[in-house]
Amino acid sequence: xxxxxxxxxxxxxxxxxxxxxxxxxxxxxxxxxxxxxxxxxxxxxxxxxxxxxxxxxxxxxxxxxxxxxxxxxxxxxxxxxxxxxxxxxxxxxxxxxxxxxxxxxxxxxxxxxxxxxxxxxxxxxxxxxxxxxxxxxxxxxxxxxxxxxxxxxxxxxxxxxxxxxxxxxxxxxxxxxxxxxxxxxxxxxxxxxxxxxxxxxxxxxxxxxxxxxxxxxxxxxxxxxxxxxxxxxxxxxxxxxxxxxxxxxxxxxxxxxxxxx
Amino acid sequence: xxxxxxxxxxxxxxxxxxxxxxxxxxxxxxxxxxxxxxxxxxxxxxxxxxxxxxxxxxxxxxxxxxxxxxxxxxxxxxxxxxxxxxxxxxxxxxxxxxxxxxxxxxxxxxxxxxxxxxxxxxxxxxxxxxxxxxxxxxxxxxxxxxxxxxxxxxxxxxxxxxxxxxxxxxxxxxxxxxxxxxxxxxxxxxxxxxxxxxxxxxxxxxxxxxxxxxxxxxxxxxxxxxxxxxxxxxxxxxxxxxxxxxxxxxxxxxxxxxxxxxxxxxxxxxxxxxxxxxxxxxxxxxxxxxxxxxxxxxxxxxxxxxxxxxxxxxxxxxxxxxxxxxxxxxxxxxxxxxxxxxxxxxxxxxxxxxxxxxxxxxxxxxxxxxxxxxxxxxxxxxxxxxxxxxxxxxx
Ligand SMILES: Nc1ncnc2c1ncn2[C@@H]1O[C@H](COP(=O)(O)OP(=O)(O)OP(=O)(O)O)[C@@H](O)[C@H]1O
Ligand SMILES: [Mg+2]
Numbered sequence: 001x002x003x004x005x006x007x008x009x010x011x012x013x014x015x016x017x018x019x020x021x022x023x024x025x026x027x028x029x030x031x032x033x034x035x036x037x038x039x040x041x042x043x044x045x046x047x048x049x050x051x052x053x054x055x056x057x058x059x060x061x062x063x064x065x066x067x068x069x070x071x072x073x074x075x076x077x078x079x080x081x082x083x084x085x086x087x088x089x090x091x092x093x094x095x096x097x098x099x100x101x102x103x104x105x106x107x108x109x110x111x112x113x114x115x116x117x118x119x120x121x122x123x124x125x126x127x128x129x130x131x132x133x134x135x136x137x138x139x140x141x142x143x144x145x146x147x148x149x150x151x152x153x154x155x156x157x158x159x160x161x162x163x164x165x166x167x168x169x170x171x172x173x174x175x176x177x178x179x180x181x182x183x184x185x186x187x188x189x190x191x192x193x194x195x196x197x198x199x200x201x202x203x204x205x206x207x208x209x210x211x212x213x214x215x216x217x218x219x220x221x222x223x224x225x226x227x228x229x230x231x232x233x234x235x236x237x238x239x240x241x242x243x244x245x246x247x248x249x250x251x252x253x254x255x256x257x258x259x260x261x
Numbered sequence: 262x263x264x265x266x267x268x269x270x271x272x273x274x275x276x277x278x279x280x281x282x283x284x285x286x287x288x289x290x291x292x293x294x295x296x297x298x299x300x301x302x303x304x305x306x307x308x309x310x311x312x313x314x315x316x317x318x319x320x321x322x323x324x325x326x327x328x329x330x331x332x333x334x335x336x337x338x339x340x341x342x343x344x345x346x347x348x349x350x351x352x353x354x355x356x357x358x359x360x361x362x363x364x365x366x367x368x369x370x371x372x373x374x375x376x377x378x379x380x381x382x383x384x385x386x387x388x389x390x391x392x393x394x395x396x397x398x399x400x401x402x403x404x405x406x407x408x409x410x411x412x413x414x415x416x417x418x419x420x421x422x423x424x425x426x427x428x429x430x431x432x433x434x435x436x437x438x439x440x441x442x443x444x445x446x447x448x449x450x451x452x453x454x455x456x457x458x459x460x461x462x463x464x465x466x467x468x469x470x471x472x473x474x475x476x477x478x479x480x481x482x483x484x485x486x487x488x489x490x491x492x493x494x495x496x497x498x499x500x501x502x503x504x505x506x507x508x509x510x511x512x513x514x515x516x517x518x519x520x521x522x523x524x525x526x527x528x529x530x531x532x533x534x535x536x537x538x539x540x541x542x543x544x545x546x547x548x549x550x551x552x553x554x555x556x557x558x559x560x561x562x563x564x565x566x567x568x569x570x571x572x573x574x575x576x577x578x579x580x581x582x583x584x585x586x587x588x589x590x591x592x593x594x595x596x597x598x599x600x601x602x603x604x605x606x607x608x609x610x611x612x613x614x615x616x617x618x619x620x621x622x623x624x625x626x627x628x629x630x631x632x633x634x635x636x637x638x639x640x641x642x643x644x645x646x647x648x649x650x651x652x653x654x655x656x
Contacts, residue, residue, distance in 0.1 A: 062649050082566075086561070086564050087564065088564075089561075089563065089564040117565075118262060118560075119564065123265065163563075
């Protein structure tokens with residue numbers, strides 16, 4: 001296995017996102033720098049209004065930075081047209097939303113097949129892939145033909161994760177995926193995400209919840225549109241990363257040495 | 262996004278809003294059905310007027326020379342204007358026919374030999390009188406089916422060989438034939454006999470009151486009518502102004518212009534309904550776009566291009582319009598055939614049927630697609646232009 005730390009999927013430098021509103025300009029992100037590697041499970045934490053969702057939209061290529069550079073899987077996204085960004089979302093990115101965002105009248109299976117409509121996936125394969133994705137999130141087969149508003153919240157979120165998986169994306173972004181779920185159900189959803197990380201997918205989860213963050217490999221703290229702090233979770237507990245400017249490799253090595261001494 | 266996905270999405274979305282969709286397409290249904298019903302009734306009316314005549318009638322001219330013409334005048338005209346395939350003359354008269362219960366009055370037409378051929382008339386029973394009958398002034402007649410009905414109680418009765426008494430002298434005239442033609446045709450209640458017989462035995466006048474000519478196919482009827490005018494002016498040594506020529510083509514052309522104008526007016530009125538229907542569709546699509554803002558954001562996040570969103574909403578509005586057009590066609594056709602059935606029931610003598618053409622189906626489809634695109638484009642673009650992030654935040 002190649003050293004994952006040398007294989008960044010996300011490289012962000014000096015990223016700003018400034019909203020123009022009638023009341024004036026709102027700088028939601030003010031110079032974010034970060035690098036996220038393939039098959040990392042990263043949690044982003046921060047107070048309400050700190051810019052987490054804004055960052056997720058930019059990282060998910062749903063929104064463009066006002067200033068700064070974003071390189072996704074080796075491509076500078078500022079060089080891509082809107083259609084190319086849409087295609088990138090269709091093939092490489094999966095979103096999971098706090099409010100699930102399922103089509104209520106469509107069946108579970110239909111909901112999971114929806115992203116494939118925007119890919120070149122042939123009709124014949126779609127249902128098979130949706131079933132595979134639903135099995136991966138552990139939803140029982142008997143719910144597949146249920147309407148998506150006839151299942152429980154935890155089941156809905158697993159369907160939403162299956163939908164995010166079905167196009168086999170490199171990156172899965174989840175904005176407070178457990179925010180509407182009770183602790184036990186949230187735990188189940190997180191376990192599902194961790195299994196995906198183990199299958200070499202990159203997972204970014206936005207959360208308010210320390211408990212959720214403790215499942216991540218790394219936690220980034222954002223405050224007022226800037227990364228303020230960084231923690232790395234090791235089997236022996238959470239370690240504070242004081243200098244987030246330095247490369248992960250060095251830091252991890254340093255922290256491990258520090259923790260061992 | 263393939264056509265199959267587009268149709269599936271459209272089906273799902275329309276069936277989720279059945280009631281609203283049905284109400285919305287009513288304007289289109291009413292517009293299309295009234296255009297279809299009215300135009301097929303107008304076309305049916307035109308067919309009724311022109312269909313009786315047959316195509317050769319467009320080549321027919323009627324000639325009044327200001328003086329009555331004789332057989333030798335007709336021969337001269339035939340030589341002077343060789344573009345005529347046939348020329349026939351007729352003299353009008355009338356006669357009473359008395360039965361034990363009733364007295365009828367019929368018009369009599371004394372005709373030259375070629376009259377029936379020229380008019381394209383056919384005999385239901387019997388045969389045409391010949392040169393011999395004409396020379397010998399035989400008392401032979403051909404009658405219309407209406408006369409058959411009056412005298413023998415049945416339009417289809419074959420009275421050939423029977424005789425009826427006619428005219429001041431109450432002479433016996435033998436029926437040798439019955440001419441085809443239903444109640445709206447002039448021959449229905451006309452008695453035909455050789456012109457010579459009529460002139461010598463009944464009226465005592467010489468010459469034809471009226472002359473008909475049939476122009477050879479391929480010649481311009483209006484030009485032939487002009488040369489007829491100048492020939493007759495020369496022949497009778499009068500002014501062209503005294504010679505009056507009336508062409509059937511002129512009448513058909515005028516009728517066509519009139520009916521086309523009528524159709525245009527009807528279509529314009531129905532277009533208002535289509536326009537209002539189109540606005541209804543646009544309104545519904547705009548509502549649907551704002552209701553489905555989150556769904557649009559979701560689709561964008563899943564990788565839908567703006568063109569996918571545009572197409573999805575356009576397909577929906579076109580489908581709605583086509584559905585409206587389909588029901589419009591069905592109701593229009595039903596309405597037209599119902600009305601023509603009522604006309605035929607009320608006026609039993611007339612054979613009227615609405616003419617339902619394939620062209621109206623094609624036009625309806627084209628019109629519906631156009632309305633769908635015209636009134637669906639703005640909502641569809643509005644949906645596509647929605648910012649994906651904003652739409653996902655939309656409550
Ligand atoms: N579309 C927008 N237009 C204007 N301002 C916006 C918009 N979206 C976000 N903001 C502002 O940007 C800032 C960051 O918002 P963002 O939604 O990213 O916060 P967040 O960290 O996700 O908060 P929460 O935890 O409450 O979800 C806030 O001040 C917010 O008001
Ligand atoms: Mg947020």
